[in-house]
Amino acid sequence: MKRIVGMLSAGMCALGLLADGGFSVTAGKSTLLVDTNGLSLTPSVAACPASRATGEPFWALLLEPHAVPAVHGQGVVITDAQQGAPRWEKLPDGVRLVYDTLTDGGRVFKIGLMLEIRGAGDAFTMSGSVTNSAHGWLLTGFTGPVLNGIATDLSRTPALLPEGFGKRINRVPAPDEKQREWQRLGNNYEASVVYPGVRGTMQWFALAGREGGLYVGSHDPLHRAKQLSLRYDPSSKRFGMAVRHDFFCRSGESVALAPVVIQPYAGSWHAAARLYRTWFDSVRKLRDVPAWTRDTSGWLLCILKQQNGEIMWPYTSLDKLCDVADARGLDILGLFGWAHGGHDHLYPDYIPCPEMGGVEALKKGLKEAKRRGKRTIIYANGQLQEREATEFWRTVGKDIAITRRDGTTYQHTYHKYRNIPVYRFDLGCLYAQAWYDRMLALAIQANELGADGILYDQLGMMAPMACYGEGHGHPVPSMAHEVERPVFLKRIADHMRQINPDFIVMTEGLHDCALDAISMFHGCTLGTYRTSASEMLVRLRASRVADPFPELFRTVFPEVMSTIRVPTPMMDRDMVNYTCVYGMRYEIESRYGPDVTYLREDRVPESDDYVHVVNKPDVTMMQATSPAEATRYLKEAIDFQRENAAFFWHGRFVDSQGFTLTGKDLVAKGFTAGDRFGVVIWNPLQNVTPFTLEVPGYALESASEPGRERVDPLAPMAASTVRLLRWKITSTSPKP
Numbered sequence: 001m002k003r004i005v006g007m008l009s010a011g012m013c014a015l016g017l018l019a020d021g022g023f024s025v026t027a028g029k030s031t032l033l034v035d036t037n038g039l040s041l042t043p044s045v046a047a048c049p050a051s052r053a054t055g056e057p058f059w060a061l062l063l064e065p066h067a068v069p070a071v072h073g074q075g076v077v078i079t080d081a082q083q084g085a086p087r088w089e090k091l092p093d094g095v096r097l098v099y100d101t102l103t104d105g106g107r108v109f110k111i112g113l114m115l116e117i118r119g120a121g122d123a124f125t126m127s128g129s130v131t132n133s134a135h136g137w138l139l140t141g142f143t144g145p146v147l148n149g150i151a152t153d154l155s156r157t158p159a160l161l162p163e164g165f166g167k168r169i170n171r172v173p174a175p176d177e178k179q180r181e182w183q184r185l186g187n188n189y190e191a192s193v194v195y196p197g198v199r200g201t202m203q204w205f206a207l208a209g210r211e212g213g214l215y216v217g218s219h220d221p222l223h224r225a226k227q228l229s230l231r232y233d234p235s236s237k238r239f240g241m242a243v244r245h246d247f248f249c250r251s252g253e254s255v256a257l258a259p260v261v262i263q264p265y266a267g268s269w270h271a272a273a274r275l276y277r278t279w280f281d282s283v284r285k286l287r288d289v290p291a292w293t294r295d296t297s298g299w300l301l302c303i304l305k306q307q308n309g310e311i312m313w314p315y316t317s318l319d320k321l322c323d324v325a326d327a328r329g330l331d332i333l334g335l336f337g338w339a340h341g342g343h344d345h346l347y348p349d350y351i352p353c354p355e356m357g358g359v360e361a362l363k364k365g366l367k368e369a370k371r372r373g374k375r376t377i378i379y380a381n382g383q384l385q386e387r388e389a390t391e392f393w394r395t396v397g398k399d400i401a402i403t404r405r406d407g408t409t410y411q412h413t414y415h416k417y418r419n420i421p422v423y424r425f426d427l428g429c430l431y432a433q434a435w436y437d438r439m440l441a442l443a444i445q446a447n448e449l450g451a452d453g454i455l456y457d458q459l460g461m462m463a464p465m466a467c468y469g470e471g472h473g474h475p476v477p478s479m480a481h482e483v484e485r486p487v488f489l490k491r492i493a494d495h496m497r498q499i500n501p502d503f504i505v506m507t508e509g510l511h512d513c514a515l516d517a518i519s520m521f522h523g524c525t526l527g528t529y530r531t532s533a534s535e536m537l538v539r540l541r542a543s544r545v546a547d548p549f550p551e552l553f554r555t556v557f558p559e560v561m562s563t564i565r566v567p568t569p570m571m572d573r574d575m576v577n578y579t580c581v582y583g584m585r586y587e588i589e590s591r592y593g594p595d596v597t598y599l600r601e602d603r604v605p606e607s608d609d610y611v612h613v614v615n616k617p618d619v620t621m622m623q624a625t626s627p628a629e630a631t632r633y634l635k636e637a638i639d640f641q642r643e644n645a646a647f648f649w650h651g652r653f654v655d656s657q658g659f660t661l662t663g664k665d666l667v668a669k670g671f672t673a674g675d676r677f678g679v680v681i682w683n684p685l686q687n688v689t690p691f692t693l694e695v696p697g698y699a700l701e702s703a704s705e706p707g708r709e710r711v712d713p714l715a716p717m718a719a720s721t722v723r724l725l726r727w728k729i730t731s732t733s734p735k736p
């Protein structure tokens with residue numbers, strides 16, 4: 001422990017002066033030391049891992065020559081270890097460090113850096129700003145704070161990362177193990193997520209033990225680009241946690257650094273989830289979703305016309321699609337490939353296709369779907385514009401494509417069939433007015449056609465990227481798919497609400513800065529993919545390096561609706577049960593010709609039926625269950641959820657909080673609903689499994705299962721079944 005030679009007290013927090021020129025800031029009973037060796041955290045919570053400075057930097061500034069065209073390979077990294085002692089000022093709750101200039105050990109840069117480290121409650125917050133007066137230099141990012149020297153054991157204190165719906169890191173990689181979750185970082189390893197995008201859906205992560213842990217969250221109301229990194233040094237067997245902020249700061253500009261909160265907490269990881277949600281609620285609102293949306297079981301995603309021009313579902317067959325959805329209990333039709341170009345072709349020109357029946361047949365089909373009680377969502381890709389082939393690209397789009405620093409554009413391909421050409425797409429820059437105008441026009445068109453919403457595909461997917469395009473309405477360079485993306489989505493959603501309050505905006509993927517615009521997500525992320533019983537059992541063992549951990553996002557944002565992702569025209573019993581227990585919304589997909597004969601004629605395809613298809617559906621899954629049985633069980637499970645919508649659709653997912661379950665290899669999740677509490681249990685095993693369940697403060701009322709309205713609540717669980725046990729509050733004990 002460092003020797004504190006002086007104290008400056010103010011209220012609950014105190015600033016200590018260390019013998020070697022460092023500082024100590026207190027928050028609650030925790031202490032954060034700042035000195036020439038870095039940051040050291042002495043937490044007040046026994047179960048929170050401590051951090052001991054190792055001499056490695058606790059911040060790093062990244063810069064490069066601001067040359068046009070840009071020059072690669074001349075980046076400079078400046079760290080605290082290269083600087084002399086900063087000026088410091090005492091704050092009421094901490095300390096401000098001021099570096100008037102910065103050096104890389106040789107050169108001196110006219111770059112000012114100010115860092116504030118404050119303690120409040122049980123949390124430490126580091127924030128600050130950087131001012132670039134260095135002519136000819138461009139600042140490209142700041143890493144900090146960095147906590148090093150964290151001694152912990154992932155088997156007892158796993159790391160939770162916000163990739164997709166969540167990921168749990170259970171252990172470090174073995175030396176000979178193929179690196180996937182962990183990437184090499186010099187001699188060390190790093191497991192990281194990039195926010196905001198599908199691989200970084202929230203701005204926090206944690207080392208989360210059973211009794212407590214360490215929360216690190218960037219409380220950045222602007223939701224700017226950043227990377228959250230868990231690090232591991234195999235030689236010392238110590239961990240690190242770092243936040244890297246990605247931005248551009250030109251000479252003459254300043255950037256405020258997003259606050260980063262370091263907070264020891266007691267209890268399960270749900271306490272950390274509450275810390276983030278409490279902050280989130282202080283800066284942002286979730287979208288007020290139209291009532292109909294909450295009452296939907298999920299959707300039938302249907303590609304009407306494919307990339308090769310094959311028409312599978314003409315507009316005159318939408319009633320048949322309603323039949324397919326009805327047989328399975330699905331409430332929404334997601335209409336993809338509905339325009340003249342087919343799926344992933346000729347975007348963003350979306351013209352009702354004469355060969356499919358033309359605009360009047362489409363309107364009639366959508367009206368018929370409405371009469372049948374279905375909701376319809378019309379597709380538009382939120383970023384893709386096909387090069388050369390579309391009028392939009394030729395006249396407008398090529399000038400608003402997201403551009404790399406070498407002047408080329410970021411290009412995507414989505415090749416669906418081996419025997420057709422590969423179409424190339426640029427990405428529309430969301431800053432550009434022309435892109436906004438086209439996307440809004442498509443929403444207005446969807447509403448006028450009679451649809452209940454629009455899906456902007458892919459806008460929940462991409463990580464931010466640098467755009468060097470001129471004339472897009474942003475400084476050059478800027479991060480794209482970053483702060484402008486939620487603004488873009490919300491403007492459209494708000495505009496459409498004025499026209500039709502029931503019209504919704506959906507997107508594919510997930511990230512929390514879109515929550516005030518998006519009413520429902522089309523899942524395409526960790527936690528939404530097909531999960532078998534055997535996969536679930538592996539997760540319960542926590543034996544792999546990492547596991548999907550959908551509990552994470554579901555607990556922070558239980559109101560957020562997302563479909564699961566099964567690009568196959570059926571799902572098996574395991575996936576039905578998985579979707580049910582996690583409270584997600586269903587989907588099946590009709591993508592290719594053999595999918596249509598499966599859905600309309602119960603004909604089970606062979607893999608060869610998809611001969612030219614690049615990414616085939618899960619034929620093995622389709623062959624393992626008869627179409628009639630797959631249809632029957634999905635419908636039965638959805639009917640079961642509809643009957644218990646108070647829990648599944650209107651209730652609040654609380655994960656494992658509020659009840660105690662014993663029973664080997666069972667998955668159980670809680671849902672609160674007013675004075676009721678529901679526990680849904682899934683037995684993924686192939687054998688009958690007994691269990692006990694206690695919900696303190698509640699009395700057991702009844703239980704049911706799909707197809708069984710009344711069951712003995714505490715009877716052993718039959719193989720591969722789900723059950724909902726309904727409890728009623730009996731006391732005023734606090735609800736979870």
Ligand SMILES: [Zn+2]
Nearest residue numbers: 429467469472
């Ligand atoms: Zn741009």
